[in-house]
Amino acid sequence: MGSNKDLSEKLNDIADILDIEGVKWEPRAYRTAALTVSGLSEDISKVYQEGKLLELEGIGKSIANSIKEYVESGKISKYEKLKKKYPIDFESFRKIRGMGPKRAYALYKALGIKTVEDLKKAVDGGKIQNIEGFGEKSEEELKKNLESFMNVKSDRLLLGYVIDYANSIVEKLRKSGLFERVEIAGSMRRMRETIGDIDILAISEKPESGMDFFSKMDEVKGIVVKGPTKTTVELSIGTTCDIRILPRESFGAAMQYFTGNKDHNVKLRKIAISKGLKLNEYGLFRGKDSIAGKSEEEIYSRLGMDIMPPELRENTGEIEAAQEHRLPKIVNYNEILGDLHAHTKDSDGMNSLEEMASAAEKMGFKYIALTNHSKSLPVAHGLDEKRFLELNKKIDSFNEKNNIKILKGVELEILKDGSLDLKNDSLKGLDFVIGAMHQNLNMSGKELTNRLIKAINSGNINTVAHPTDRIIGQREGLKLDFEKVMEACQKNQVLLEIDGYPERSDLPFDLVKKAKDYAIKFSLGSDSHRTEHFRFLNLACAIARRGWLEKRDVINTLEYKEVLKLRR
Ligand SMILES: [Zn+2]
Ligand SMILES: [Zn+2]
Incomplete structure (x- = not known):
């Protein structure tokens, strides 16, 4: 029934709530008790049965009584009473840096945030910065910390947040002069959207010095095993990393095997x-x-x-x-000319149009589609017809003066009944329309399929954004009838999107491969909400490659002017 961990969390919850209530000393006592309980090598019920509770560090009479109650009934009445008044998921929030009890309570009071999901929505919608005591910077920080929490929540890490980190380790190893060759293998080399650990293979004439160098890198938190041919370390990012040193004549075989x-x-x-x-x-x-x-x-x-x-x-x-020598010539990373899904602070992004465009240009893109949310998504400051008109004027004058081009786009809400969120007239002024379902998702699979197909049949959308709506580690994809969706896309020449945002990685590669058989074409998007997110476009391309897509299957390989023609 109960466990040391569960008891320890409950004691910590009590401490958090007493903290909020401004009680002195007591919170600290509960925290100490929680720490003691969580560090016990034997079960708390055994300690209780042996009558040794009061011998434990930091446990006085009152807390001992609570533990007695817990062991006997699985409940602590003090906890139950306090929790009714503060129905907040403190246990999860404690794991997010910068989310102390007082901040959690402020968010609950201001926005009714009780759970991690509530918090994520508020952060994504840029809601936190407006609350007293928060602000843009702390919102940004919270967003980062929340993201890293989400990454560790499932035991696999999201490729998008690890790949740069892993590549920088490889770079350092290469530059050390101790290795003849260093390569990444494993699921990261296959660009799978989640990875279990990092596998590195190397050739070295000085294996001992190489392993010394590796195990002393800043990224290394601890050594699991260390030897001249294989070393495993724990990385600060929360995963392990293996490095294997191989003889030259076996390197290709090892690359094949470990990939x-x-x-x-x-x-x-x-x-x-x-x-x-x-x-x-x-x-x-x-x-x-x-x-x-x-x-x-x-x-x-x-x-x-x-x-x-x-x-x-x-x-x-x-x-x-x-x-049979009939492998597809899959699309190359450098054949992607632009990004077809990005947001600015006009809706829920963090950066301005100019900042986003300049960041995209630095990445070597020739164009981006600004696809801000439409009005029925208030959590993301969705734009109405009038605001789109103003923004599009700004885009027109930007395009006159700049090399990189911006497509006038929208991430258009597909409403509950399958109708679209903006009037037909205002859709005519746009270059690229991506249709998305973000709300009212608890309908049956059949209803959701019909809703989506109605939008596809409207002739008013170019692509279906993040079609399954999955969030890795948090939410499964919608139970859509994909054969019907694909048939509708084929009939109406509507694209499917591959959204490269790490949590989404949507459409998944197996469905991409299936859709290719329907002769459907694809748009790739980073779903950037800030300038640093443009790197996720590569991940969308990786999924396209994993789904066997060739250059002609991917719209982003077209020049700006050709993409414009799609709408007409
Ligand atoms: Zn979306
Ligand atoms: Zn989006």
Whole structure:
């Protein structure tokens, strides 16, 4: 029933609430007790049964009575009473940096924020900065801390928040002069949207010094195992990182083996066996003789197939295609010319039009579509017809003066009945319309499908934004009938979006691959809400690649003027 952890959280909740009520000393006593309980090596009920509660550090008579009550009934009446008055999820908020009890209460009082989900909505909608005692900067901070909390909530981390960190580790290793080669393998090399840990493979003539250097990096929080061929460390970001040092002649075999995925490797090993060979992380062998291993190309070629990009290695038909030399020529990261989903502070973004455009230009984009929210999404300061008209004038004059071009867009609410949030007239003045369902999502799958199809059939939207509406680690995708949605898209030449924002990564790659069979085309978007988010466009491209998309399948490979033509 109860557990040390649960009791400890309840004691901490009591402390938090007493803090809010301005009680002195007592909160501290409860916190100390909570810490003691959570650090016990035996169950609290055992301590109680042995009559040793009062021997524990920081536990006096009154708290001992609460613990007695807890062990006997699973409840603490003091806790129940206080919690009624303050129905706030303190347990989760404690895990978010900068969300002390007093701040949590201020948010509850001002915006009714009780849960992490409430908090996220408020932060995303830019609501916090207007509350007394907060402000833009603390909102920004809260947003960052909340994001990092969301990342650790599931045990897998979101690729979008780890990939730069991992690449910087690799860069440092390369620059150390202690390695001949350093590469990332694992699910990160396949660009899977979540990763379990970071796998690095290396070649080094000085393995011991290399491992010393690695284990002493700033990013390293602790060493799990350390040896000259394999070292595992815990990183400050909250995941582990393995580095393996390999002989030169096995490096390709190891890259292949540690990139995976598992099903892909199982099938490959079976093919090797059928040819009288043996494949493992050291090479491809005939008897005891290695016949390949230095490079991945060599291994795939010896097994009678073309090599495929790591993004394809999911055992979804890539091996058969490689054997028959019919692998798709998937879209390249550098073929993406612009971003077709971004917000400014006109709705719920953090930056101005000029700031966003200049950041995008620095990233090398030729254009971006500004797709601010429409009026029925008040939490995101959605714009009405009049405000869109003003913003679009600003965009026109911006485009006259600048090389990078802005498409006049909208992320248009698809309302409960499938109708659209802006009048047809004002939609005519736009260059790119993405339709989205953000509200009233607790309808049946059938109703949601019909709602979406009605919008697709309207002839007024270019693309369906983040089609499944999933939020990784927080919310599953909508139960839509995707075959029907895809048929409607094909019939109306409506695109599907791949939203690269890490939590979304939506459409997922398996559905992308399916949609390609319907000859549907795609738009890629970073869903940027601030200048730093444009890097997420690469993640959208990664999903496109994982879904076998070719250049012609992705609208973002077109020049600005060609994208403009789509609307007409
Ligand atoms: Zn959206
Ligand atoms: Zn958006």
